[in-house]
Amino acid sequence: MNRPEHLIEDPDVTALELNDVGWVGVDKESPRVVELHDYLVANNGIRGLEIADPDQIEKATELFYRDGFVVVRDVLDTDQLEFIRSGCDDVIHQILEKDATRYGNRGSHRYSFGGSSISGHLMHRPEWAMLIDLSTVTPILKSIFGSSNYIARGGGGDFCLPGAIEYQGLHADMGDRRVLTNPKTGKQRIFGSFYDPRGKLNYRDLPCPYVCCNFLMVDFTATNGPTRQIPGTQHSQQPIPTLEEEPEWMKLSTVCPAPAGSVLIRDIRAWHGGTPNVSDEVRAIPNAEFYAPWFHEPMPKSMPRSIYETLSEHGKHLCRFIVADTVDEVKVGVRDDIGSIRPK
Template identity: 25%
Template sequence: MKISKEELETLQLHDATVELAVNLIKVNGYVIIEGVLPQEKVTELREAFKACMNWFIDKHGEEIYLNKKGFNEGTNHLGILLPFAPPFNDSLVIEHPFALAIIDRILGTDYAVTLFSSNTSLPGGKKAQPVHPDYGARFGDLCKISLPITDLVFNIPLVDVDDGNGPMEIWPGGTHLLPDHYYGPNGPNPDELASHMHSIKVHMPAGSILIRDVRMWHRGTPNRSNEIRPNLALIYSASHRDNSVQIPQETYDNLSERAKHLFRWQKIGYPVIEPTHE
């Protein structure tokens, strides 16, 4: 989706835009709004993320690159939990008005952030990830119907994403609408079915926002460029799931009331973490 200059300048989506975005998520499993964050904010986030990644590789590089075939089974995809500190906890990241307007319509207003992380495709990947949803069955083999959307992933790419630098590949239009038990270990194998189904490689300019149902099938693809392809990644959830985010009390006290509500399930009063592998 592209939005109007007025919406960008006011940071307020028209009601028709919100409705379209919500319906796209419900029907297709995802929506992209292109070029949302200001370029200077994207640059700030990208440079800060590169510093985090360099620190992480310096500390864990030997362990990560020990096998010449690459890490994470040769996909060279790396998830890193981010420190809850500037610029990553900027309001345009954790409570972007566009994202919240859309998520409010789907999850209500009592949801919370349950993941504060990133997903990076590093150069040198030799193969794609297996096709997968992010979460498994809520009720194991018991539930035979499709459940409402309860968890939404929010991604911000920090570089332009194209075929050459490891775009996410998605299987939209129904893979998020399967009966709950299909997402469990006894359901159909997404990797076996995916080659017979329609998929899209997600291209988007830096600073776009991608909101998707966690159940939609997807995978990371190899990064054939010489630069990392980083995404910021948050999950907004209607039910309590995880509390891995450590937030110093003073930082929490200085958040907006909405942001405090979004992070209320997290570890308030704890020191900021170092960048950590998920």
């Protein structure tokens, strides 16, 4: 889908139920979509996917370090799940009001919560702030990092609508430090943090520097766009394959089935990507993100002090780098371009 010169607004979307906002410009009854749906039902999902319980801290840690990710069930109780679902519903409708064609910002019908936000995060919302210090997740994070002194980076997540029929390419969410210079202005932009001037180590040689906790709002099924994770790739030095190069087993290496209320805890260096949502429900995975105690990258002030004051003492300590000093310091709302990616 070519990027339109201007996104088209969709004021009518506010009247739609969440699961009625997809399948825009995509025929769900087309032979291609029906064939894809049936193929995913028959083949999608990691065989023998191991899921930990919240009190299985050692098991969860071992699976995380083995595979680069772990699923832990029942980390949100009924009230917490409904609270964050309501927040997702609200934010998704706000984003879609600006995108009638469902162009997306991570592909058609596919969106990043943080990428759509002016601040780059959603820590100005209490639903996301709740995810910072959960009694079911915090002990596992302390075990993974070997410390209680880790750092909250912020939070966002992603969602895909019914009608997201394309795969997102495999990728990692960080890299070594790169400095890009604008040839016209000379202005430099720095991406990443770790850099070994000797050229002996790169970011994949390190212990886990950065964890993302994605919370499942609905059951991950074969057809609703479950995240695909390639086990054991967090330290891989091999080039990440393109969609054309990717073997079929990787496209089917999805974290399903997994129940709503679970968390997918990821080493963000592990190869992962989005998959088709050919179901009738929106698949949203809001997240909270954390740095190891020894790792640091620039972090915007994304949490208003009023939200910060509602946190536990541990939560406040984690958010020490992202809390704003004044009310006006956090600019909130949806970006006019929803963070859509322009073609190269």
